[in-house]
Amino acid sequence: MNELLLSIQDLKIINRSEESHLLKKVHLEIKKGEIVGLIGESGSGKSLTAKAIMRLLSQDLKAKGQILFKNEDISKWTSRTHRKKLGNEIGYIFQDYRSSFTPYIKIGKQIVETICAHQKIRKKEAQDLAIQSLHIMGLDSKRVYQSYSFQLSGGQVQRAAIAMALALKPALLICDEITTALDVLNGEKVLHYLDQLRNETGCSVLMITHDLTKAYKWTDRMYVMQQGEIVEEGLPEEIRCHHKHPYTKKLCSCLLALPEDPSIKKERLVTI
Numbered sequence: 001m002n003e004l005l006l007s008i009q010d011l012k013i014i015n016r017s018e019e020s021h022l023l024k025k026v027h028l029e030i031k032k033g034e035i036v037g038l039i040g041e042s043g044s045g046k047s048l049t050a051k052a053i054m055r056l057l058s059q060d061l062k063a064k065g066q067i068l069f070k071n072e073d074i075s076k077w078t079s080r081t082h083r084k085k086l087g088n089e090i091g092y093i094f095q096d097y098r099s100s101f102t103p104y105i106k107i108g109k110q111i112v113e114t115i116c117a118h119q120k121i122r123k124k125e126a127q128d129l130a131i132q133s134l135h136i137m138g139l140d141s142k143r144v145y146q147s148y149s150f151q152l153s154g155g156q157v158q159r160a161a162i163a164m165a166l167a168l169k170p171a172l173l174i175c176d177e178i179t180t181a182l183d184v185l186n187g188e189k190v191l192h193y194l195d196q197l198r199n200e201t202g203c204s205v206l207m208i209t210h211d212l213t214k215a216y217k218w219t220d221r222m223y224v225m226q227q228g229e230i231v232e233e234g235l236p237e238e239i240r241c242h243h244k245h246p247y248t249k250k251l252c253s254c255l256l257a258l259p260e261d262p263s264i265k266k267e268r269l270v271t272i
Ligand SMILES: Nc1ncnc2c1ncn2[C@@H]1O[C@H](COP(=O)(O)OP(=O)(O)OP(=O)(O)O)[C@@H](O)[C@H]1O
Pocket: 015, 022, 040, 041, 042, 043, 044, 045, 046, 047, 048, 049, 058, 060, 061, 095
């Protein structure tokens, strides 16, 4: 678990038109096989960090600094290499999961096309892989395969989008708020599957979330972001119990209940 997969050093993102700094100084590292959490309030720069890793920033934004993936400077990738790496090596599950699918093409067809675009695989094998991935996500795989995205609930589309990203078994999976559209049970199932996938394939995960409880439970290490800067980094237990930054303290104090905290039940009993 020691080999470095991704290293972000001194990342700054500038809005060209306003000359404002959206990201000020971001340092972040992900080792092979690690699940790393990126937490912070809305607008703090979590998705911009993810888009910078994917080189998917809009034209009006300019990135400075260095991002190394498997020791390669991603800014030096040609467009062809970039296209090859996306999906295959770096998977992204968007916060806006509905945009993962074109509404007028069936889900199954889109997953198969994505698999075939990235892997040398026969269509039949890609179809089987698509069905299998949908099934693993707890979906009625055959029905979802034959459906258009507008025929499914938000949570079902979200899980189909996750299935599509996971089918490619990328080395790094960036998950941007992937459980927000899911109910508690399905959210837990998805995170459990991610953990299982990491154990089986050794892939790494960058888990962007507002949900501190989920980050505590499922990540190996966490970064806390505020107003375009990483203000704290540590193991989940360190962030939870020995945080140093006032912003982390504020975040943690908003938590009503954390699992495995024996004092919580007691307090609740007293209140009741
Ligand atoms: N294309 C853009 N042009 C100008 N500003 C942008 C652009 N994209 C994002 N921003 C701004 O950059 C800041 C960080 O946005 P980002 O989407 O990274 O936040 P976030 O931490 O992911 O928030 P949330 O949790 O709400 O998704 C915000 O103030 C946002 O308005």
